[in-house]
Amino acid sequence: MNEARDEILARTRAAIREGTPPDPLARAYRTTGVVDDPGRVALLGERLLDYRARVEHTTATALRDLLDEIARGDRIGVPRGLPETWRPANSVEDDGLSTHELDALDGVITGCTVAIAETGTLVLAGGEMEGRRALTLVPDVHICVVRTDQIVETVPEAFAALLGREHRPLTFVSGPSATSDIELERVEGVHGPRTLIVVIVKEAS
Amino acid sequence: MTSFPEAARIALGDSQLRHNLRNATTTIRDKRARVVAEVPDWDELREAGRAIKADVMRRLDEYLLQFEESVQAAGGQVHWARDGAEANAIVLDVARAHDVTEVVKVKSLTTDEIGLNEALAAGGVHAIETDFAELILQLDGDWPSHILVPAIHRNRSEIRDLFMRTIADGRELSDDPRELADTARLYLREKFLDAKVGVSGANFGIAETGTLVVVESEGNGRMCTTLPPVLVTVLGIEKLLPTFADLEVFLQLLPRSSTGERMNPYTSLWTGVTIGDGPQEFHVVLLDNGRTRVLSDQVGRQALHCIRCSACLNVCPVYRRTGGHAYGSVYPGPIGAILTPQLRGVANAKSLPYASSLCGACYEVCPVKIDIPSVLLHLRAQTEKDVAERIAMRSLARIFGNVRLYEWAQRLARAGEGPARRVPGPLASWTQTRDLKPFAKETFREWWSRERGA
Numbered sequence: 302m303n304e305a306r307d308e309i310l311a312r313t314r315a316a317i318r319e320g321t322p323p324d325p326l327a328r329a330y331r332t333t334g335v336v337d338d339p340g341r342v343a344l345l346g347e348r349l350l351d352y353r354a355r356v357e358h359t360t361a362t363a364l365r366d367l368l369d370e371i372a373r374g375d376r377i378g379v380p381r382g383l384p385e386t387w388r389p390a391n392s393v394e395d396d397g398l399s400t401h402e403l404d405a406l407d408g409v410i411t412g413c414t415v416a417i418a419e420t421g422t423l424v425l426a427g428g429e430m431e432g433r434r435a436l437t438l439v440p441d442v443h444i445c446v447v448r449t450d451q452i453v454e455t456v457p458e459a460f461a462a463l464l465g466r467e468h469r470p471l472t473f474v475s476g477p478s479a480t481s482d483i484e485l486e487r488v489e490g491v492h493g494p495r496t497l498i499v500v501i502v503k504e505a506s
Numbered sequence: 507m508t509s510f511p512e513a514a515r516i517a518l519g520d521s522q523l524r525h526n527l528r529n530a531t532t533t534i535r536d537k538r539a540r541v542v543a544e545v546p547d548w549d550e551l552r553e554a555g556r557a558i559k560a561d562v563m564r565r566l567d568e569y570l571l572q573f574e575e576s577v578q579a580a581g582g583q584v585h586w587a588r589d590g591a592e593a594n595a596i597v598l599d600v601a602r603a604h605d606v607t608e609v610v611k612v613k614s615l616t617t618d619e620i621g622l623n624e625a626l627a628a629g630g631v632h633a634i635e636t637d638f639a640e641l642i643l644q645l646d647g648d649w650p651s652h653i654l655v656p657a658i659h660r661n662r663s664e665i666r667d668l669f670m671r672t673i674a675d676g677r678e679l680s681d682d683p684r685e686l687a688d689t690a691r692l693y694l695r696e697k698f699l700d701a702k703v704g705v706s707g708a709n710f711g712i713a714e715t716g717t718l719v720v721v722e723s724e725g726n727g728r729m730c731t732t733l734p735p736v737l738v739t740v741l742g743i744e745k746l747l748p749t750f751a752d753l754e755v756f757l758q759l760l761p762r763s764s765t766g767e768r769m770n771p772y773t774s775l776w777t778g779v780t781i782g783d784g785p786q787e788f789h790v791v792l793l794d795n796g797r798t799r800v801l802s803d804q805v806g807r808q809a810l811h812c813i814r815c816s817a818c819l820n821v822c823p824v825y826r827r828t829g830g831h832a833y834g835s836v837y838p839g840p841i842g843a844i845l846t847p848q849l850r851g852v853a854n855a856k857s858l859p860y861a862s863s864l865c866g867a868c869y870e871v872c873p874v875k876i877d878i879p880s881v882l883l884h885l886r887a888q889t890e891k892d893v894a895e896r897i898a899m900r901s902l903a904r905i906f907g908n909v910r911l912y913e914w915a916q917r918l919a920r921a922g923e924g925p926a927r928r929v930p931g932p933l934a935s936w937t938q939t940r941d942l943k944p945f946a947k948e949t950f951r952e953w954w955s956r957e958r959g960a
């Protein structure tokens with residue numbers, strides 16, 4: 302296949318040999334937000350509701366009770382690095398569960414790396430508290446805990462926060478899975494989790 | 507070239523259907539306008555998007571080598587394919603190396619362009635399309651034909667009947683969309699959980715890091731790129747971006763332009779192989795298939811900037827009248843009118859550059875500022891080799907630009923329609939060149955719903 306490689310590169314070079322150099326790249330778009338902390342939290346919640354996610358607000362001390370209440374004793378998967386206080390009574394640690402074992406779970410609780418208020422997006426970066434991708438994909442309910450200090454306003458701010466994590470598998474989640482292919486009616490959850498519950502935890506300050 | 511599809515002929519008579527489709531186009535156009543209006547720096551983002559893509563084209567050889575190195579450093583394997591046949595053979599080889607007769611696939615225009623599913627089928631490997639709309643087509647036996655009937659053309663009771671005949675396992679179904687989606691979910695879930703090989707396209711490839719990006723809604727993209735132990739991704743060479751941070755521009759431009767959402771439900775990024783997470787064997791196929799030819803034209807080159815958002819389709823008066831099938835290619839609408847003739851060579855798609863009234867609406871909405879009207883004029887200049895051709899083509903352009911003329915010509919054409927009959931009247935030249943098929947049904951949904959850019 303080196304022949305194909307050489308030929309494509311040769312064709313490419315021949316095609317671009319002539320011509321004007323590209324214009325200097327102007328990055329005049331916004332790279333930082335303007336909304337204050339409470340405004341950012343409110344915006345994220347609002348945008349997630351737009352996607353028909355369920356949004357809960359709580360504090361670090363009340364988190365455990367809230368998670369227990371949401372989990373209702375169901376079998377909930379958790380990544381290995383999830384803190385004890387975030388694990389509801391009947392949680393199952395992902396120690397390399399098979400896809401069918403993941404499928405038998407009722408839901409999953411994870412953290413996230415950064416959340417984007419403007420677009421209602423949670424970014425999972427495969428960290429200790431987020432687990433591998435299959436864990437947040439196969440179970441039907443995804444409960445994602447977001448600390449308020451993880452919330453940024455704009456997409457460029459999220460990319461700044463992801464610096465150093467470029468090589469990890471990343472998933473941007475904006476609401477539960479959806480299709481509108483049946484007479485344009487939106488139906489949640491074709492293949493990903495059909496329910497997305499976002500728990501926003503106010504940082505004690 | 508395929509004769510005018512039977513299915514389209516039936517759909518033509520269905521005015522309710524045409525009405526619905528026009529509504530759908532309008533709905534999405536309005537949604538797009540709303541979410542674009544709320545972005546204060548939209549013009550700056552568009553300009554950055556344009557400039558990044560222009561830079562990619564100018565240094566494509568460097569970026570290709572950098573991408574190759576990055577993917578390899580991350581444990582992935584890089585293949586190069588001069589054309590569709592080479593790319594298809596590479597994917598088939600991977601499937602065969604793992605002894606599978608089935609692969610799970612997420613819909614992509616690039617793999618449609620090269621006829622990957624058909625090539626795999628010929629090699630004894632069935633590609634299971636996992637997008638909801640595509641699944642319906644496949645079950646209905648439309649697959650592997652090129653003639654795709656979009657799911658929007660199927661009303662819910664048709665989908666229920668189809669599912670009960672095929673995948674419902676004897677269960678009784680209602681025509682509640684939720685229940686229908688659940689049925690598809692259940693059926694495909696088994697396929698996903700046990701799949702050995704996944705196949706995808708990608709919206710972007712990052713030269714700096716070797717990262718691939720898939721933008722989608724349903725979650726089948728995540729399934730296909732995460733669960734199978736082996737993954738093959740086919741990437742057009744024009745899909746590269748220089749740096750990881752460039753995504754901050756394109757992940758703002760694409761979702762708002764495409765489905766009118768602030769962000770699409772799921773975007774997946776992966777780089778080579780990650781131990782303990784996702785496929786442990788990863789292949790990427792870099793596809794040329796005419797792209798270097800497009801690159802060599804300094805004006806036409808900008809067609810390669812396209813991020814497949816479909817915004818230009820929704821606003822195009824010609825597209826809204828003729829529908830996607832009329833363009834005779836997997837790339838319909840204004841972008842198809844400039845991309846297809848260049849990919850195939852202008853001589854093989856002469857009439858496409860005339861499928862426009864040059865109203866400029868496509869340029870206005872394009873998130874990467876592709877100047878489609880200028881490229882159309884540039885391509886027209888290349889096709890008008892003699893006077894007769896010029897006159898024929900220009901009358902075609904006039905018809906496209908005028909609603910009343912168009913409807914009149916359409917009636918004439920329909921009256922003359924038959925398996926082998928020529929279209930009479932002013933559209934004769936159209937059917938003679940036959941690279942632009944007349945009067946297909948509206949197929950906006952087909953393109954939009956399945957694609958979202960990959």
Ligand code: SF4
Binds near residue numbers: 819
């Ligand atoms: S050419 Fe059309 S499909 Fe391509 S990016 Fe521009 S508006 Fe979107």
